Amino acid sequence: MRETQDVLIPIAIAIIMWGIGLNLTFKSFKRVFVQPKAILTGLSLQLIMLPAIGFLIASVWDLDPAYKVGIVLIAACPGGTASNLVAHILNGRVALSISLTAFNSFLILFTIPLITSGAMKVFMQSDQEVPLSFWRTFWNIGFTVIFPVLIGLLMRNYFSGFADKLKPYLRFVLPGILLVVFLVVGLDSVGGESASSLGNKLVIAIPLLLLNIGTILIGYWIAAQFGINPDGRFTIAIEMGLQNSALAIFIGSQIIQNSQVVLVAIIYSSFSFFTTLGVGYGLSRRDKQP
Structure with a gap:
């Protein structure tokens, strides 16, 4: 089952x-x-800025030390496919995202x-190091982000009629695929102590x-202080708010091997897509007001 997910999830993201x-x-x-x-x-x-804010929140909040590490880990994992999709849904600067x-x-x-x-x-x-593989990361970003976008980009430019026919359907299909990915990753990662303690640890949802x-x-x-135009500033805001929960889950479970750290990433992934979409929508509407 796990091996199947390792293949199907990257394909879904691609x-x-x-x-x-x-x-x-x-x-x-x-x-x-x-x-x-x-x-x-x-x-x-x-x-x-993001990791600094994560450290600040973790430092002042009264939590188990492992949960504090989980908060910092989430803050250290910048947005991935989900933030790209939110920028797309809200008509932001997708190329920037x-x-x-x-x-x-x-x-x-x-x-x-x-x-x-x-x-x-x-x-x-703890003096435990957190290594990341260059080639594994290179392959993941190439297969799931760069190459698929390039293929879609080429199709848009050279087969625009076909692309135009697909676009109305994809606006609804793509979010559905992403939600399935979140569900599969989350359910696969909840186990043992994490599953039994989930109800008692929702207090970490507040920070x-x-x-x-x-x-x-x-x-x-x-972004506004730096003079970034409206569509750019709310795109950056989306990138700030929606972190790569799947990466944080992987690091917490496979490298740090701490179920409490994983739990933080799971809880974050359960609501962040919807809150970011909602706040991002509000900011985009604000920018469009005369």
């Missing part, structure tokens, strides 16, 4: 990114790099081990909700 790619053009990405202020701002916020995903997926090879190992030392007095909504609003405000 289908989502292919569908998003169908709505893009080469001009969309040209804007990102010709005017790099938005992507540089987004990367700085994701890789520096995907570019942020592509860049931070390589940069986290250095930031996650440093940040998470530091959190374990501070909160759990996680604060992390989610707080970072969305902070990201939006800072």
